[in-house]
Amino acid sequence: MSQETAMIKKVVCKKPEFRMLPLGFCAGCHYGTIYRLIDEVLEEMDLKGNAILIGGGGCSTLGAMAMNIDSFGGPHGPGTAIASALSRVNKDALIFAVQGDGEQGAIGLGNFVATAVRGENITVITMNNACYGMTGGQLAPTTLLGMVTPTTPTGRDKKETGSPLHGPELVAPLEGVAYAARGTVHSFANRQKSKKMLKNAFQIQQKKLGFGVLEFLSACPTNWKLKSVDCIKFIEDKMLPEFPLGEFKNIDKKKE
Amino acid sequence: MTEKILCTGNDAVARAAISAGCKHFFAYPITPQSEIGQYMARELPKIGGCFLQSEGEYAAGYMVLGAALSGERVMTATSSPGIALMQEPLSMMMTAEIPAVVVDTQRLGPGTGTGGQQGQTDYTYLTRGVFGDLRYPVFAPYSVSEVYEYVQLAFHIADKYRVLSMVLNDFVLARMTEYLELKTFDFGSLPEKEWALKGSANKGGRSDLLFTVTGFMIDIPGFFVQQKIKSDKIMESEIRYDTYKTEDAELILVAYGYTARVAKNAVNLAREKGIKVGMFRPISLWPFPKQALHDTAAKAGKVLVVEDGPGGGFIDDVELSVKGKASINFLGIQARHTFRPEGLIFPERILQEVRELL
Numbered sequence: 260m261s262q263e264t265a266m267i268k269k270v271v272c273k274k275p276e277f278r279m280l281p282l283g284f285c286a287g288c289h290y291g292t293i294y295r296l297i298d299e300v301l302e303e304m305d306l307k308g309n310a311i312l313i314g315g316g317g318c319s320t321l322g323a324m325a326m327n328i329d330s331f332g333g334p335h336g337p338g339t340a341i342a343s344a345l346s347r348v349n350k351d352a353l354i355f356a357v358q359g360d361g362e363q364g365a366i367g368l369g370n371f372v373a374t375a376v377r378g379e380n381i382t383v384i385t386m387n388n389a390c391y392g393m394t395g396g397q398l399a400p401t402t403l404l405g406m407v408t409p410t411t412p413t414g415r416d417k418k419e420t421g422s423p424l425h426g427p428e429l430v431a432p433l434e435g436v437a438y439a440a441r442g443t444v445h446s447f448a449n450r451q452k453s454k455k456m457l458k459n460a461f462q463i464q465q466k467k468l469g470f471g472v473l474e475f476l477s478a479c480p481t482n483w484k485l486k487s488v489d490c491i492k493f494i495e496d497k498m499l500p501e502f503p504l505g506e507f508k509n510i511d512k513k514k515e
Numbered sequence: 516m517t518e519k520i521l522c523t524g525n526d527a528v529a530r531a532a533i534s535a536g537c538k539h540f541f542a543y544p545i546t547p548q549s550e551i552g553q554y555m556a557r558e559l560p561k562i563g564g565c566f567l568q569s570e571g572e573y574a575a576g577y578m579v580l581g582a583a584l585s586g587e588r589v590m591t592a593t594s595s596p597g598i599a600l601m602q603e604p605l606s607m608m609m610t611a612e613i614p615a616v617v618v619d620t621q622r623l624g625p626g627t628g629t630g631g632q633q634g635q636t637d638y639t640y641l642t643r644g645v646f647g648d649l650r651y652p653v654f655a656p657y658s659v660s661e662v663y664e665y666v667q668l669a670f671h672i673a674d675k676y677r678v679l680s681m682v683l684n685d686f687v688l689a690r691m692t693e694y695l696e697l698k699t700f701d702f703g704s705l706p707e708k709e710w711a712l713k714g715s716a717n718k719g720g721r722s723d724l725l726f727t728v729t730g731f732m733i734d735i736p737g738f739f740v741q742q743k744i745k746s747d748k749i750m751e752s753e754i755r756y757d758t759y760k761t762e763d764a765e766l767i768l769v770a771y772g773y774t775a776r777v778a779k780n781a782v783n784l785a786r787e788k789g790i791k792v793g794m795f796r797p798i799s800l801w802p803f804p805k806q807a808l809h810d811t812a813a814k815a816g817k818v819l820v821v822e823d824g825p826g827g828g829f830i831d832d833v834e835l836s837v838k839g840k841a842s843i844n845f846l847g848i849q850a851r852h853t854f855r856p857e858g859l860i861f862p863e864r865i866l867q868e869v870r871e872l873l
Contacts, residue, residue, distance in 0.1 A: 278722070278724065307715065307716075308714055308715045308716025308717070308720070309714040309716055309717075310714060311584075311712050311713075311714060313581070316728070320728070324724060324726065324728075327715075327722055328714075328715060328722050329712040329713065329714055329715055329722050329723055329724075330712070330722070330723075330724050330725070331581075331584055331611070331712060331724075331725045331726070332724075332725075332726055332727070332728070333607060333610070333611070333726050333727030333728045334577065334603065334604070334607050334727060337573070337574065337577040337604070340569065340570075340573075340574040340577040340578050340581065341577050341578070341580055341581030341584075342581060343567070343578060343581065344539075344541055344567065344577070344578035344579070344580075344581035344582040344589075345581040345582060345584050345585060345712070347539070347565045347567060347582065348539055348565065348582045348585040348587050348589075349585050349713065352713070352714050353714075369570060369571070369574075370570065370574055370577075373569075373570035373574065
């Protein structure tokens with residue numbers, strides 16, 4: 260046995276505890292990976308017993324149904340309002356809302372911004388796949404320019420439907436916002452970086468510093484009509500130039 | 516001895532809620548009931564509760580839902596157009612069986628309605644339930660004391676059946692000042708809220724999922740079977756109504772809310788003149804006191820429905836109850852003494868109608 264191989268520790272990956280398996284996501288979708296990440300972080304931070312998840316309506320909520328923690332879900336859009344009120348009543352729990360990009364940027368945009376303005380002590384996790392996954396891939400606020408969807412058959416034209424919305428950057432300048440970031444899970448390195456971001460976001464909530472939002476880029480092979488591997492390339496080539504990664508605001512970091 | 520105070524209908528709503536143990540209130544200002552929120556904003560922080568002014572009624576509905584997930588008693592109050600904006604959260608609460616209380620202080624008219632006018636135009640909208648065909652209890656008080664009592668009862672009913680519970684107040688009662696005896700009602704024991712979301716560590720490791728997506732979680736027909744059992748129980752046990760001089764009456768006035776006060780005066784006027792008139796007042800608008808009204812109306816043979824509106828679902832409910840056993844007549848908003856904002860249906864006008872019918 261060489262010295263190098265002797266250094267390798269045996270790592271046993273624990274299977275995440277989900278209430279419902281399979282999760283119900285399409286093959287190649289990244290939502291399952293993101294939920295797994297959430298599950299890992301909650302477990303590593305020992306927060307599972309104290310966490311409450313507010314899911315939404317759309318593909319993103321399938322994971323909310325599966326996570327083995329106290330959860331509510333279903334309504335499309337108002338997750339931030341629901342989480343706000345619950346956090347006012349239960350100040351000790353870790354309360355986070357998971358939303359799709361359409362929920363956050365379109366139907367729930369008012370609630371999202373109002374919650375950020377109030378600086379509610381909750382964390383919002385956004386899943387951005389640049390389309391409405393569950394209803395067939397229609398135009399979302401995050402759809403890229405030129406992208407063909409069932410409701411933009413000739414491609415998104417900014418003269419007609421504007422340009423892609425950047426949720427975290429939109430609210431980052433607000434006084435009540437303590438954390439705003441964007442990550443992705445399309446490569447292992449990015450997955451690990453995003454995991455750190457998620458930990459930062461939850462830590463900020465635990466310290467009661469204010470509103471936090473973390474957006475994840477995600478593939479939607481079914482609606483993008485691409486193979487899973489081509490989706491990775493699409494994220495690299497098309498999504499990343501539009502949606503920069505990183506922490507746009509972290510008031511915890513500044514203090515250090 | 517219980518304390519007796521002078522109190523408006525709006526303040527009675529707020530006092531009743533706090534007395535029932537409600538410490539969390541979420542609302543958006545709207546005339547004629549903004550005073551409820553103002554009272555809560557002042558008083559709730561003193562008892563460790565929370566008042567939050569939402570970004571709209573849609574959000575207020577969802578905030579009530581969110582806070583109620585904790586198992587605490589929660590309330591919102593609004594007026595007619597606000598109820599329209601709350602339709603989605605109300606249906607979600609009924610679907611996920613999250614109990615909460617909503618007070619609707621109705622104002623006159625469709626659309627935006629009229630912030631500064633009394634009227635009874637919310638009956639149909641409230642009593643037909645939420646979208647998805649689920650109905651919730653609605654109580655219509657007719658005095659400040661009753662407002663105080665029925666808001667407390669609404670909390671009890673909500674927790675007892677895990678439903679949304681509504682109190683239909685109105686402009687006149689909201690702004691009226693009357694004597695009020697401050698007492699906390701005891702309506703009996705309630706089941707533990709084991710379903711509440713508190714984090715699994717706080718309930719022996721068990722985690723719960725409350726969901727409004729009926730199709731994913733359970734079969735929808737099965738869901739409706741459960742709901743039917745529940746609504747049957749409510750219809751069996753929670754009917755409330757009041758009668759006044761109906762024993763020998765040859766005509767029954769049927770009215771709710773402030774109009775019932777006017778109708779009661781009309782009964783007294785008629786009785787002074789030897790005209791045998793009585794009044795039937797539904798307090799629970801759903802479940803509607805069908806059988807009681809049927810028996811009372813059938814005995815008298817004639818019914819005059821008085822409602823300060825154009826007449827809608829209320830007449831339908833009376834007709835469905837009476838089942839043709841009595842003739843049904845209607846006196847509505849056209850009978851006001853003036854069409855200016857201060858217009859009201861007066862007892863004399865009701866008596867005039869009664870004379871024509873008898």
